[in-house]
Amino acid sequence: MEEIVRVPGRPDRHLDTYADRPVRPKELGPGARALDEGFWQDGRRLVFFGRGEDVLWEDESDCPAFGPRKGGGTVSYCDGEELVELKPVHKG
Incomplete structure (x- = not known):
């Protein structure tokens, strides 16, 4: 069985489409975007987790x-x- 993401007003998408997307930390707002692994920008704020x-x-x-x-x-x-x-x- 294929798993899909269904959001009202948007086309259905396969769940595996989102498998590689980073999970936004709870501390950040919905407009935050990932820059690199652990590195996010939320408005003007830059945060490394x-x-x-x-x-x-x-x-x-x-x-x-x-x-x-x-x-x-x-x-x-x-x-x-x-x-x-x-x-x-790299420290070594």
């Missing part, structure tokens, strides 16, 4: 932030007139 939805880092952006392309990498956002780039760092 760890395990268990612990907030590890938080800041604000003056523009829509840009997430990395496939494979991970840099998240970019605006701090006033400055473009800020966040990159993963």
Whole structure:
């Protein structure tokens, strides 16, 4: 049996269409968007979540932030007139 998502006023969609979409943390509003794994933008607010939805880092952006392309990498956002780039760092 195929499982579908049925929302009034919208076409039916297969449940597996949503399998790869990240789950929005409860702390964020419905307009929040995922930038990368654990990294979200909710309005001007930028938040990086760890395990268990612990907030590890938080800041604000003056523009829509840009997430990395496939494979991970840099998240970019605006701090006033400055473009800020966040990159993963490996400690070793």
